[in-house]
Amino acid sequence: MAASDRDSTAAIALAIPALGSAGSRIALPEGVRPYRVDWVNVSVIGTFHALALLALLPGFFNWTALIVAIIAARLFGLIGINIGYHRLLTHRGFKCPKWLEHCFVVVAICCAEDTPARWVAVHRRHHEKSDDQPDPHSPLAGFFWGHIGWLLVKNPDLARLGIYDRYAKDILRDPFYVALERNAWQLKIMLIQINVFFFAALVAEFAMGGTWPEAVQFALSVVVWAVFVRTVFVWHQTWAVNSFTHMWGYRNYETDEDSRNNWFIGLLAHGEGWHNNHHADQRSARHGHRWWEFDTTYLTIRLLEKLGLASDIVTPRKLTK
Incomplete structure (x- = not known):
């Protein structure tokens, strides 16, 4: 093992909890040991968490920024990840105009959860190998592993060339998604959204009569x-x-x-927490199968249908309970 690999392994061992624990029910995916740090993911995840902590400083808090963040969190997660990446691209639970699909995907990229092809490929592999050793992020290999640990180390099974060919061929038939894999478009879109929030807040503060220092501080807080x-x-x-x-x-x-x-994740994540229902009927655009299983994502897809922007919505099959 090269010195750099040994250093990376040592750094992982010191910096994070055990990725798999003695109580784990399955082993970690083959190939992740010895741990090799995915420095890109570690850097991005660490930087975003560090910058988010600035919100605790008095100079970065105001009620307007908090309210904007709450609204943005609900909309970006719902529209980008749940509708765009998950129920539309991964499972093809409904159809919509291609321009709208691309808009959903741009919103998802603003969430910094990887390119559409890779997100779809990893999620499809999860369904194919769910809670078996090859599952990329089963918590049965350790809760920390299933939540975030799998993102911090390299997994040869998730190498782009191999996983794309098996799980994301349909995604990469679209030149738009091929382009998103190249030329650092993820980074460009993230920088664009930062500028949009910053300058929109700057203009809003000026419109309210704020001074330059007040406007800049307000924009940074947003x-x-x-x-x-x-x-x-x-x-x-x-x-x-x-x-x-x-x-x-x-x-x-x-x-x-x-x-x-x-229940908690079902309400927090707009219906994504009705996960047993989803695994039982993966293509269905509706994850809440019982009347009390509230599914905001599905209701939004139905609203799109009413507006003439969604069609061929897949509903739950009759399943044996």
């Missing part, structure tokens, strides 16, 4: 809350579906993995 705090919140909301809903909750269906319906 960026901290509406970009960094919001992104970190949406990350953990998404990761909680991977971790919490394979460990705690109730089951409507006897599936061949440990998916659960979790």
Whole structure:
């Protein structure tokens, strides 16, 4: 093992909890040991969390920034990740105009959860291998692993060339998605959204009669809350579906993995927490199968249908409970 690899392994061991624990029910995916740090992910995740902590400083707090962050967190997670990446691209639970699909995807990229092809490929692999050793992020290999640990180390099974060919061929038939894989478009879109929030807030403060220093401070506070705090919140909301809903909750269906319906995540993540229902009927655009399983994402898709922007919505099959 090269010295740099040994250093990376040591750094992982010192910096984070054990990725898999003695109580784990399955082993970590093959190839992740010895741990090799994914420095890109570690740097991005660490930087966003550090910048989000600025929100705790008095100079970066104001009620307007907080409210904007709350609204943005609900909309970006709902529209970008749930509708765009998950129910539309990954499972093809409904159809919509291509321009609208691309808009959903741009919103999802603003959440910094990887390119559409890679997000779809990893999620499809999760369904194919769910809660078995090759599952990229099963919490049965350790809660920390399922929540965030899998993102911090390199996994050869998730190398882009291999996983794309098997799980994302349909996505990469679209030149738009091929372009997003190149030329650092993720970074460009993130920088664009930072500028949009900053200058919109700057103009708004000037319109209210603020001075230059007041306007700049207000704009920076909006960026901290509406970009960094919001992104970190949406990350953990998404990761909680991977971790919490394979460990705690109730089951409507006897599936061949440990998916659960979790009340807290179901409400927090706009219906994504009805995860046992989803694993039992993956293509369905509706994850809430019982009347009390409120599914904001599905209701939004139905609203799009009413507006003539969605069609061929897949509804739950008749399943044996």
